Amino acid sequence: MPIKQIKLHKVKMKLNSPFTTSFGTMETKEFFITEIIDDKGNRGFGESVAFTSPWYSEETVKTNEHVIEDFLIPLLKENTIEHPDEVLEVFKSIRRHNMAKSTLEGAIWDLYAKRKEIPLAEALGGTKSEIDVGISIGIQPTVEDLINTIDHYVKEGYKRIKIKIKPGWDVDVLREVRKQFPDTPIMADANSAYTLNDIDHLKQLDDLNLMMIEQPLAHDDIIDHATLQEAMETPVCLDESIHSFEDARKAVELGSCKIINVKIGRVGGLTEAKRIHDYCKEKGIDIWCGGMLEAGVGRAHNIALTTLTQFTLPGDTASSARYWKQDIIDPEVTVTDGVIKVPTKPGIGYEINEEALKSYTTEVKTFDL
Ligand code: OSB
Ligand code: MG
16 A cells, blocks of 8 residues: 555544543543545544553553654555555564554554445454444442433433442442343443452442443453452453453453453554454454544444454444534444444545544644655
């Protein structure tokens, strides 16, 4: 693919409502939209997912910028790429920095699909024409607020509700939620807020018929999670712990989880996400596509990935309107009865809303290849 130019749009958007996890509250999202342009003027788009502070992973907006500019773009200058599956190999000399890599790799996948004039979903081998989605609800000021918020999204049709938990906002809260919503598919996400000392406490969740508990223990652990899964009925799902196909394989072999949350940025791009998908399909491990409060471009990539068959559980890619007053894509992502219709146009299948993107952009850097 003859890549001629790369543009890094630095963007800042305000969330409709603050999002609170066991680590703190986010009110805005800063990220990059990468635009990769070929010799014919085709444009592929990617979105970075790292946050401004390294609470979820070690990467940040600033480390993404540094690594993309100083290491990854130079590697794209030195190498030619025929197929997006080669990008990870080209980036191999750079350890980790998966979210930085994924930002460029995603744009190259979009460009590839546009050049072939096929939807990104098809380019990835996906077959679904619609995908089921759930919603992730941050920690609320009161249980009543939480119940009202859940009620709102259940009425909107979301297929499952994910509730953020932390010590002091967990078993009692979920028990109350289960009482109010006896039949709703519910899961909990701890973002690494517990240790094995909490094992008896966490085991109380087994009475609540949860779909899963996501990342209860340390962000870098797969050993203690195996101990917990052994002791607990509720399926353990890993998020933060899985950075690669190898991590997924080892976690599954150890019995550290029964489910995996696949985030494209966390695993270094769509090619690695596909490898994890294929492995989990072979092993019969259910997976779903996680979210990083993405704007439209990242959301479109998540939707395309979710069309692969082993994404058997609803993901976190909710509607644009759940996050943003005005998204940067046209049309925006909409959810009807808990379902997103997969776009059929080439590439990510949504147009960039240039005016909206511009209104959120604080800086644009251009690199000629
Ligand atoms: O742990 O999945 C997570 C949001 C930010 C950082 C981490 C997580 C989340 C979510 C929400 O749960 C995902 C989304 O709605 O995009
Ligand atoms: Mg999570």
